[in-house]
Amino acid sequence: MLLFIVAIVHVLCVKPLNNSPIGPALNTKKCPQCAETVQADARICRFCRYDFENPGNHRPLDQVGAVPDNRN
Template sequence: MQRQILVKTYKGNQQQATDAFQADAVKMVARGYYPTAQTWAPGSYGCGSFLLALLLCVVIIGIFIFIYMLIVKPAGTLSVTYELRAIQPPSGSVATMAYDEQTCPQCAERIKAEAKVCRYCSYKFE
């Protein structure tokens, strides 16, 4: 006499799998199959699911960093190059005002360097 073994699996959480087994056990007994052993193993995600979740996590974090980089601009840098020149700058520029003016010792106002008399207090330069 040959012994036939049949293995059936029931998916779901433990309560759902047990309910499905009990409903199916009646039908299996009618066919002559009786349950001899039963084991429960909790479900798990495979390595592929872990790698997919890790990839999605990196992508989502990358998207947030990209959006942050678009919104928040870093501080800029201003570079100025100066050149030493022997000639005097053209008249009317900001740099020449200091050379073309003098301060009156009596009223402390700025007047032209060529002036002989202060236009504010009439002080006479020698």
């Protein structure tokens, strides 16, 4: 019974660690095209293929994953 009381006091008094997965991590950035969170070191967004190093050279969202039609 004493252990239970000590455990309750401990839970109420000790602050939780800030290791929660809620919210973006410090080493991430937001893609300006699709608004997904990616690693800060990413050169290309893994969701929409946005090119962070050449912002003017990206594929529109409607073409992401599309196979080029080479039928003439």
